[in-house]
Amino acid sequence: MRNKAWDEDLDGETRIYLVKDSIGCVVLFFSLKCGLLFRKNQYDKLEEDERSFVDMLVKAKQEDDQETINNYYEYGSAEFSDIDRLFKIADKRIDSKNETRELGDGQYTLKVEECFSGIELRHFCKNEAYSYPDEFKTPIGFGIFWEVIVREVLKITSKIGCKYLYLFAADKTENSDIKKLVRYYKSALKFYECEEDDIIIIKPEYDDNCYGLIQEISKLPGNYEAVWQEFSDVYI
Template identity: 30%
Template sequence: MDSISKQKKYLSENLIVENLRMYGSNKEDIKEFLQAKSGNILAEYLNNKAWNDDSNNNTKVFLVRDKRTRKIAYYYALNCGILYKELNTIKMSLVERECVEKLVKAIKQSNLEGLSKEEQDAAYELLGDAYALFDEKIEDSDRATVLISYAQEQAEIKKEREEASNQAGDSEFVKNVQETYPAIDIKFLCKDANYKPDIEIEFKFGVYVFWEIIVPHILKISELVGCKYVYLFAADNSEVPKTDVQMENTIKYSKDYDMGLEEDILDEETSSEEDVKKLVSYYINNLKFRPVSEYTILKPHFERTCYTLIQDVEDLQHKRESIWYSHDQDNEMGLNAE
């Protein structure tokens, strides 16, 4: 078998990338695209919807072709995205949340202007009851103090937000958040079922496409516009058999996001929890994504059952070098030379 460097060189010389609508003939070519044996959602999207979405700037689709045969080997789509951090929040139990929400409401009521004497007395009574509820429901006095401070802060934030929205007149259409972070959403990734390079490769084809085609594309974009993160919604679990009791944090799975997985990873007839773990492990171990934890990502209804994965753009180049080092145990590429 050829060395890793020769395999990569071959693919580099024999694969080209085109914008979906670079040629009018592409509109017919994409109808021949077939998804790998696991599902057909992504193939159907390219066959029937991608052209219009690309034309309307809903997404940008790119075809990876074999230079010699013009066969579409792979396609991917990129969107602008955004992450955000909610206004300061803390984790609370249902009882704690009840106490906090009642205090926020009571503070808001007591701060209203133009109240009559009777209404002011009622508002202060409501406020007193809200504070008393913490003594009644929260045994830990230190925790109660933290929650009360948080409720007071939230009441002030709500007041400022309402005042700002009233001045701007756009409260119905604006969500106030603590911080926003620019990102790129990898909307689709899919290999053609019938494509095989004319060289035996020791790594998954999807790994090459991601690290040597998509990552350089993202890095180029990041030089033109702010882009801190890249994320994707992977592994729809709609086809996973339901059990009587499902774990709250079950990893989501989909046969439709195969990303060049080898056939031994997914079985066409079964969709077990073990398959789920293998698939998500592929994203994490080979494409170096991680589960999102710190920020919030807006997720379309279409991808509601997907597992959200993310990584930092600034780390992509280093990870790109590391992934090939892991495949180059004999140091044929000289990656671990001192």
């Protein structure tokens, strides 16, 4: 990032923001860029045995082998809790394959159940050489996030539609069960794990060993009010 930041900003790939104090010293910097999140399709969510069954069913349906299809329904009814759902997924697989063949876009297209626009808080870094005034009691990252970053995100999303704000926390805590940075982002900045909404974040190699967290942009104003109340006895 140190060597590429300004090139990426000039190219329009990422926007770098410097936060300075009253005399022009850099306190912190962060960057924002557009991103994409998605929800996997129903087939990709299946267990391995369910996926294998759907694959066999698709083959039988494509061959119009009605006797085998009837046998699969009888077998599947005994093995799986919702055989009708698996049959519907098989039909969608066939429709998707037919569409791909007709359009010819399969090589360059990843089909998912649903896509979500996002803004990635790509870097969120303090200037370690900066000397913080003794009277400054509010943690700088906390204050900058809610008073600067959130305001900028809301300004951006007043002009374009966007559902999620997300980041990759570079948490180096050795004990994976107690990730201090992740815990801080969740408690103080109100991010949460994607698993809660079955949302998938696209993570580049650059962010290997980092932990993905999201929050809904529509909830930022409410979280802003709540968080200052919640931490009013600590962050003053």
